[in-house]
Every structure is written in C-alpha cells, then in structure tokens.
Amino acid sequence: MFQDLRLFPELSAMDNIMLKNRLAGYATEDAVKEMLARVGLGNYLDTPCGRMSFGQQQRVAFVRALCQPFDFILLDEPVSHLDKDNAAVMSAILRERQLKDGAGVIVTSIGYRLPYEYDAVYSL
Amino acid sequence: MVMGLLFRLLRQNISLWQLFGFLVVNLLGGVIVLCGVQAMMDFSSFTTGEDQLLSKGSMVISKPVKTSNTIAGLFGLRPSFSSAEIKELEELASVSAVGEFVTLKFEVNAAFAIGDARIRTDIFLDAVPDEFVMKDYTPLGSGMSRWSAGLNSDTIPIIVPRNYINLYNYGFATSKGLPQLSDELISVFPIKLFFGSEYGNVVYNARICGFSNKLNTILVPWDFLNAMNARYAPNESSAPARLVLTTDASEFDRSIFDYLAEKEYLVEGDASHVRLQSFVYTMLWVVIGVGFLFSLLAFLLLVVSVLLLIEKNKEKIYNLFSIGYGVGVIAWTYQIMTLVADLTVWVLAAVMATIIYPMFSGFMANVSPGFVPVPLWNVWLFALLSALFFAALHSAVVYCQVRKVCKV
Structure with missing residues (x-):
C-alpha cells in the first residue's frame, strides 16, 4: 500500500479496487463490497475517490492492497489520517488475512502507528 | 471490463481538435495517394498490359527510308543494320539485348x-x-x-x-x-x-x-x-532491316533515345508516345509523393497528439504500472486508439477514392478507347496495408513512450 495511495480520483471506490482485483483475479465482487462495508465505506461504493477525504481514500487503498495474493505485504503509513476505531477495524482485517495466508506484514509509520501484534518494531 | 476501465482512465485529455486535424490531413493525403496509385496501375496496364508481344522496356528500331534508298532499292540495296552497328548497340550500357528481325x-x-x-x-x-x-x-x-x-x-x-x-x-x-x-x-x-x-x-x-x-x-x-x-x-x-532492343534503363533514363536520335534510327510505334508515357509516370510519382507527404504529416501529427496524451496521463500510467499493469497492456490502450484512427481514416480515404476516381477514369475511357481501369479493390488493399503500416509505426512509438514513462 503506497503512502501516496495512487488511486484514480475519477474512478469510484469500487472501480479503483476492481481495477486491481480483476488483474489479480483474487476476490469476488461481494467479498470486496463486504470489506468496504467493514471499513465503513459501504455507502461510498460508487463515489469517485476524488470526492473522498484522505482518510476514506486510505481505506480504499487498504482494501485494494488486500485484493491480491501475497507472501509479504508492505503498508506505508496506512493509518496516518484515520482515527483509532477505523485503524482497529483495518488491523483486524489485516490480521485475519495474515493468519489465513501465513503472510508477513511490514508497516511503516511516522507518529500514529497501526495497532497490531508486531514481532519487532524498529525505530529509525 | 478491465480494458473498459483503462480506456475510461487513459482516454482523458484527448484533444478532439488534434484528432480532427489528423483526420483532415490524412484523409487528404490518403485520397491523393490512393487515386495516384490507382492511376499508376491503370496507366501502367493501359500502356504496357495490352501489348502482347514485346515486354516493357523493349523497342523496335529501323533506319529511315530516304530518296537515295529508294533508288538504291531498285538495285537490290536496302537500308539495313551492319554487324558493326549491331555490335555498337549491344555495347550500350542501357541495352541488355539486341535481336534481329x-x-x-x-x-x-x-x-x-x-x-x-x-x-x-x-x-x-x-x-x-x-x-x-x-x-x-x-x-x-x-x-x-x-x-x-x-x-x-x-x-x-x-x-x-x-x-x-x-x-x-x-x-x-x-x-x-x-x-x-x-x-x-x-x-x-x-x-x-x-x-x-x-x-x-x-x-x-x-x-x-x-x-x-x-x-x-x-x-x-x-x-x-x-x-x-x-x-x-x-x-x-x-x-536485318529492323532490330528489337531490350533496355534495362529506368523510365527516366533518356540516354538510349538520345543515342537513337543521334544515329537517326527510327523507333517503331510512336517514340513521342514513349516520352509522354515517361512524363505521365513522372507526374503520377509527384502526385503520389505529395499525397504521401500529407500522410506523413498526418502520421507525425498523430504521433505528437499521442505523445502529448501520454505526457498528460503520465501519472495515471505510472500508477497503473505501480499496481501491476504491464507496459504492453497500458500501451495497448493507446495502440487500439491509433489503430482505430488509422483504419478509420484510410477506410474513409478508400471510400472517397472509390467515389472520386471513377470520374477521372471515366474521362480517360472517353478520350482513350481501349482504356480499361484496373479493378478498384487494389485501392482498398493499398489503403488497408497503409493503415496497418502506419498503425504499426504508431504502436511502436506508443510502446516506447509508455515504457519510458514507466521507466522500465
């Protein structure tokens, strides 16, 4: 997940995710909708990302990042513009996925950190 | 679906004025080239196709009959070519073969x-x-x-x-x-x-x-x-009183005619017809050249348009590349656009040439009995090949530019 998100502002939240998901062929459309609903964007499926707050866009980018198979996932400041509740939801979704795939998770942050069960924390 | 999303993303910033300019210039060039090519084929068929004896580039020569020849003829002496004259002809650079009648x-x-x-x-x-x-x-x-x-x-x-x-x-x-x-x-x-x-x-x-x-x-x-x-x-x-020559000189090489004129040999048929033929060929090449120049300008216009479009969409292209899209898939979006533009313009040019050209060939048929136009499907074939040729060049330019944006 990119720090600058790299979403396409003219495309809706759903289209942004499907653009990646169809390339990877990973999740079903319903599964994507469910994830969006869990991060609080159930009512924003057709809203162009350009009209969303940065926090909402972060959650779209987070869901998009999960729409592919991976052994490691690198999240660059995923919750810099999110409150604790939303960060907790994202943390739970990520944990489920990590346990399911047995994948490694690497998170960077400046200031507010994604709440997670880290094996190691490095301060640079 | 994915291609649909890509098109929605990457077609943005298309300049309709630039596309219109490309269409007009290329259409003009295409119609000129196609009419020129068809005229060239018609003319070529008209001037060489109907002669069933001698291949293109061959001519029959003889010596002029003068009053002195007439008198000499009474004593059995007729104008003919000596073996020395035949040898000299054979040694000309532009003559590949000499045959005796x-x-x-x-x-x-x-x-x-x-x-x-x-x-x-x-x-x-x-x-x-x-x-x-x-x-x-x-x-x-x-x-x-x-x-x-x-x-x-x-x-x-x-x-x-x-x-x-x-x-x-x-x-x-x-x-x-x-x-x-x-x-x-x-x-x-x-x-x-x-x-x-x-x-x-x-x-x-x-x-x-x-x-x-x-x-x-x-x-x-x-x-x-x-x-x-x-x-x-x-x-x-x-x-022999007559010789048949085969010349491998180009249509524009007049040296053989200069030599024949100097020796006062006559070309059977009509030598001025051969000169006129050469002139018409030259004119047709000029017309085709002008048409091709227009097509080349249109090609460059579309290249500039697409390069500008890619430049304007640079960030999107790089983001697509970042989320996993290959250079080929991203480039394909633009390649499809150029292919459609090239095909459209050349098909339109072929349609217009099909409508316009018969007016010219009808005139030719009126002034030259025996003129039978070559079927117009050649124009369509040429148009299709031109479209594919230019589309291939456009595709190569697009691919290189997208690759450059992605910094691969």
Missing part, C-alpha cells in the same frame, strides 16, 4: 473470309528470337497453347499490329457495314497462308494469336520462319 524471303499470301467478303492478299512475314516475346505471353484463341511452330505444325500462330485491327474495326468495317471484331473473335478466324517459291508450294492454316503496338509487321515464330527460309529460299540472305 528475319524476313520471309519468298512470296506468301493470305486468304480469309469476313461475312461474304473473301479476301486474298500478298503479305509479308517477319520473326524475332523467341526471348523477345514476353515470357508470360499466352496466345489468344483455341488450340494455341504457346508461341511456337515448325514445318510440321498444323496451325501457325501470328501476331499482327494492333493498328491493323483498329483500321478494320474503325475504318473498313464501319464504312462497309461489316461487324466489328473483338480480339477473341479474331483469334478464331481461319486464315490460310499460301507459300510459294521455285523450290515448291505449301499451304498452312494460321490464327491471329496476339497484337502489338510496337511493330509494323506480321510476326510468326522464329523457328518456323527460319525453317521456311531454309527450305524454300536457301540461297537468299540479307542484313
């Missing part, structure tokens, strides 16, 4: 019937080496499979000047109320040739199997004529 050295007359009219007349026969008759030449008429005959042949193929048929069709037949004859009909006309000399008489059947604009004589196969001379006029010999 051999004349039948004893009497022959031909008999044939058209309607109720029975005609029997003295004629003359000549022959040239077979290699000067076009290799792909297929004799007209039934029973003729090739240009050859010997003393034992049942039927002798003959080639006559096109003028003879025109003289009959547009002069004799019209004034006498006789039917005009097509090439095919003439070729099945039975003709009898009566040969006679002090060594004997013989009769052969003959068929007209072709026409030529480049000579003023009646031609029979080389082997047949030489065998007849050997049998019925064994002691006669003479230097």
Whole structure:
C-alpha cells in the first residue's frame, strides 16, 4: 500500500479496487463490497475517490492492497489520517488475512502507528 | 471490463481538435495517394498490359527510308543494320539485348473470309528470337497453347499490329457495314497462308494469336520462319532491316533515345508516345509523393497528439504500472486508439477514392478507347496495408513512450 495511495480520483471506490482485483483475479465482487462495508465505506461504493477525504481514500487503498495474493505485504503509513476505531477495524482485517495466508506484514509509520501484534518494531 | 476501465482512465485529455486535424490531413493525403496509385496501375496496364508481344522496356528500331534508298532499292540495296552497328548497340550500357528481325524471303499470301467478303492478299512475314516475346505471353484463341511452330505444325500462330485491327474495326468495317471484331473473335478466324517459291508450294492454316503496338509487321515464330527460309529460299540472305532492343534503363533514363536520335534510327510505334508515357509516370510519382507527404504529416501529427496524451496521463500510467499493469497492456490502450484512427481514416480515404476516381477514369475511357481501369479493390488493399503500416509505426512509438514513462 503506497503512502501516496495512487488511486484514480475519477474512478469510484469500487472501480479503483476492481481495477486491481480483476488483474489479480483474487476476490469476488461481494467479498470486496463486504470489506468496504467493514471499513465503513459501504455507502461510498460508487463515489469517485476524488470526492473522498484522505482518510476514506486510505481505506480504499487498504482494501485494494488486500485484493491480491501475497507472501509479504508492505503498508506505508496506512493509518496516518484515520482515527483509532477505523485503524482497529483495518488491523483486524489485516490480521485475519495474515493468519489465513501465513503472510508477513511490514508497516511503516511516522507518529500514529497501526495497532497490531508486531514481532519487532524498529525505530529509525 | 478491465480494458473498459483503462480506456475510461487513459482516454482523458484527448484533444478532439488534434484528432480532427489528423483526420483532415490524412484523409487528404490518403485520397491523393490512393487515386495516384490507382492511376499508376491503370496507366501502367493501359500502356504496357495490352501489348502482347514485346515486354516493357523493349523497342523496335529501323533506319529511315530516304530518296537515295529508294533508288538504291531498285538495285537490290536496302537500308539495313551492319554487324558493326549491331555490335555498337549491344555495347550500350542501357541495352541488355539486341535481336534481329528475319524476313520471309519468298512470296506468301493470305486468304480469309469476313461475312461474304473473301479476301486474298500478298503479305509479308517477319520473326524475332523467341526471348523477345514476353515470357508470360499466352496466345489468344483455341488450340494455341504457346508461341511456337515448325514445318510440321498444323496451325501457325501470328501476331499482327494492333493498328491493323483498329483500321478494320474503325475504318473498313464501319464504312462497309461489316461487324466489328473483338480480339477473341479474331483469334478464331481461319486464315490460310499460301507459300510459294521455285523450290515448291505449301499451304498452312494460321490464327491471329496476339497484337502489338510496337511493330509494323506480321510476326510468326522464329523457328518456323527460319525453317521456311531454309527450305524454300536457301540461297537468299540479307542484313536485318529492323532490330528489337531490350533496355534495362529506368523510365527516366533518356540516354538510349538520345543515342537513337543521334544515329537517326527510327523507333517503331510512336517514340513521342514513349516520352509522354515517361512524363505521365513522372507526374503520377509527384502526385503520389505529395499525397504521401500529407500522410506523413498526418502520421507525425498523430504521433505528437499521442505523445502529448501520454505526457498528460503520465501519472495515471505510472500508477497503473505501480499496481501491476504491464507496459504492453497500458500501451495497448493507446495502440487500439491509433489503430482505430488509422483504419478509420484510410477506410474513409478508400471510400472517397472509390467515389472520386471513377470520374477521372471515366474521362480517360472517353478520350482513350481501349482504356480499361484496373479493378478498384487494389485501392482498398493499398489503403488497408497503409493503415496497418502506419498503425504499426504508431504502436511502436506508443510502446516506447509508455515504457519510458514507466521507466522500465
């Protein structure tokens, strides 16, 4: 997940995710909708990302990042513009996925950190 | 679906004015090129296709007949080419082959019937080496499979000047109320040739199997004529009065004509016709060149438009690449656009050429009887090939630019 998100502002939240998901062929459309609903964007499926707050866009980018198979996932400041509740939801979704795939998770942050069960924390 | 999303993303910032400019300029160039190419094919077919004897680049030359020749002729001396003159011609850089005309050295007359009219007349026969008759030449008429005959042949193929048929069709037949004859009909006309000399008489059947604009004589196969001379006029010999030349010079090389003019040799048929032909070819090449220049400008205009579009969408392209899209897939979006633009413009150009060109060819048919336009599907084929050629170039440019944006 990119720090600058790299979403396409003219495309809706759903289209942004499907653009990646169809390339990877990973999740079903319903599964994507469910994830969006869990991060609080159930009512924003057709809203162009350009009209969303940065926090909402972060959650779209987070869901998009999960729409592919991976052994490691690198999240660059995923919750810099999110409150604790939303960060907790994202943390739970990520944990489920990590346990399911047995994948490694690497998170960077400046200031507010994604709440997670880290094996190691490095301060640079 | 994915391609649909990509198109939605990457088509943004397309400049309709630039596309319109491309369309107009390319359409103009395309129509000019296509009409020029079609005119070139028509003209080429008109000037060379109908001559069934001599291949393109060959000509028949002779010496002019002067009053002194007439007087000399009374004593059996006729204008002819010496072996030194023939050798000099053979040594010219632009002449690849020289052949001698051999004349039948004893009497022959031909008999044939058209309607109720029975005609029997003295004629003359000549022959040239077979290699000067076009290799792909297929004799007209039934029973003729090739240009050859010997003393034992049942039927002798003959080639006559096109003028003879025109003289009959547009002069004799019209004034006498006789039917005009097509090439095919003439070729099945039975003709009898009566040969006679002090060594004997013989009769052969003959068929007209072709026409030529480049000579003023009646031609029979080389082997047949030489065998007849050997049998019925064994002691006669003479230097050739006419030569056939094959030149491998380009249509624009006038040196051979300059040489012939300097030597005062005559080119049978019409030499000015050959010069006019060369001029028309040059003009057509200029027209095609101008059309091609327009097409090239349009090509460059589309290249600039697409490069600008890619530049404007640089961030999107890089983001697509970042989330996993390959250079080829991203480039394909633009390649499809250029392919559609190129195909559209060339198909439109072909449609317009198909509409416009017949006006010109109709005029040509009116002023030149015998002008038969080459089918217009050649224009469509050329248009399709041009579209694919330019689309391939556009695709290559697009791919390189997208690759550059992605910094691969």
